Amino acid sequence: MAIGDALNVRARAPLRLGLAGGGTDLSPYCNEYGGNVLNATIDRFAYAHLRANRIGALVLRARDVGEEEILDPSLDHPIREGLMLHRAVYTHMMRTYCDGVAVPLTMSTTIDVPAGSGLGASSALVVALIEAFRYALRLPLGPYDVARLAFEIERVHLGLAGGRQDQYSAAFGGVNFLEFLTDDRVIVNPLRIRREHLNEFEASLVICFSGQSRRSDSIIKEQVAGLNKMDEKTLIHMHELKQDAIEMKLALLRGDIRRTAEILGHSWASKKATAAGISNQTVDQLYDAAMAAGAWAGKVSGAGGGGFMMFLTDPENSYQLIQALNEAGGQASAVKFTFEGAEGWPISA
Known part of the structure; x- marks a missing residue:
């Protein structure tokens, strides 16, 4: 699917408070015993902005931490260095949904809280980036798909340590009881609280x-x-x-x-x-x-x-x-x- 020259989209994903059960979404615990997590999203967000550029480059910016990379459009750049979350999402999206063509783009992000906040900010950032591409490319991805892809990019492709709750809370939003089952399935139960x-x-x-x-x-x-x-x-x-x-x-x-x-x-x-x-x-x-x-x-x-x-x-x-x-x-x-x-x-x- 092609990205047009007029591309200019934004996306956001909410951060979360881990109320109870955090850690039981880690492997190998949830793989053997199943995990339960209760969390709630709050009025703090990760934002992503995608737009076409005329300089023919891949521009990656994390404005909240003052980092920028200007690269040749390519899918051969290492993803485990620099702005690795941006790199990994871009590489996956280009390979999977743009016929392997490295399209020149500017990808800018901000997060409402400092890094290392304990609010699931890194995962929310990955979800926001994926959501921006989903919207731009009109991809048939639901919140389970977005969350699962964010998990795979962070935990599998990049090898970053962590659990599963953050990606699902950012994709779904709300107050949720999450079940991490032993067959690697995840069930998101929105709580109907009076x-x-x-x-x-x-x-x-x-x-x-x-x-x-x-x-x-x-x-x-x-x-x-x-x-x-x-x-x-x-x-x-x-x-x-x-x-x-x-x-x-x-x-x-x-x-x-x-x-x-x-x-x-x-x-x-x-x-x-x-x-x-x-x-x-x-x-x-x-x-x-x-x-x-x-x-x-x-x-x-x-x-x-x-x-x-x-x-x-x-x-x-x-x-x-x-x-x-x-x-x-x-x-x-x-x-x-x-x-x-x-x-x-x-x-x-």
């Missing part, structure tokens, strides 16, 4: 950037190593994380926010036991400051080691909690849920 329950949950939620970006690779590799050895302690805590996702789903459907907070706290304790480095001095200080300011419970979002944290509190206390976290060195705010997944649209000249 509006008043969802409003109360959103009003009770505070997120906080720790000020530390982190690389999740080492933490994930340690978790996987424990699973490969079938380490009994790691397995016990992974089973607990899986059960927490089920219990939190039920609590949210009932609108029991205090029970949701209890599960959040239990999940944080179980998660810290699966690998070293999930918590650190900065995370602990922010957690202690939040608890002293009336938070019911909290945990990091994502693999750990920094990035964003989330806390639940009485909505009447959320302002004071945000102030306390900011005074402790964090960057705290309220947050809103989003319910649309990846979407593309045209940009007029």
Whole structure:
């Protein structure tokens, strides 16, 4: 399928909070036991912009980190260097959907949060890039197809460590209970939460950037190593994380926010036991400051080691909690849920 000279499209994909069950979407755990994850997309996004250019080059830009590459249009460039996510998506799309022709393009991206945020930003970026090509080429790809392709590009083609939840949350959007089955199937179950329950949950939620970006690779590799050895302690805590996702789903459907907070706290304790480095001095200080300011419970979002944290509190206390976290060195705010997944649209000249 051809890309026209008038190409000018944009796409976005939402970032997510990992509420419960994170880590059970990792191989080999989910391949043998199946995994359950509860997450929710929020009002932070990864954006991708594709447009034709007249300089006959492949221009790759990650504007939020100030990186740019200008390359000859080719499918022979190594994909595991430079702006590797951009390179890998471009190479796959050209080979699969453009008859192997390397079309000159400009690919620009931005993300609303710093790298290493724990909000699934890298996967959302890949989903946004794929969605931009899907829209531009009018490809018959549904959200399952987009998510699966993003997973294959990140985890298989590029060999980046990580699980499966991020790609599916970015492609589908909303509050979802995800099932990762032992036959490599994924089922996305959107939760039909009563509006008043969802409003109360959103009003009770505070997120906080720790000020530390982190690389999740080492933490994930340690978790996987424990699973490969079938380490009994790691397995016990992974089973607990899986059960927490089920219990939190039920609590949210009932609108029991205090029970949701209890599960959040239990999940944080179980998660810290699966690998070293999930918590650190900065995370602990922010957690202690939040608890002293009336938070019911909290945990990091994502693999750990920094990035964003989330806390639940009485909505009447959320302002004071945000102030306390900011005074402790964090960057705290309220947050809103989003319910649309990846979407593309045209940009007029």
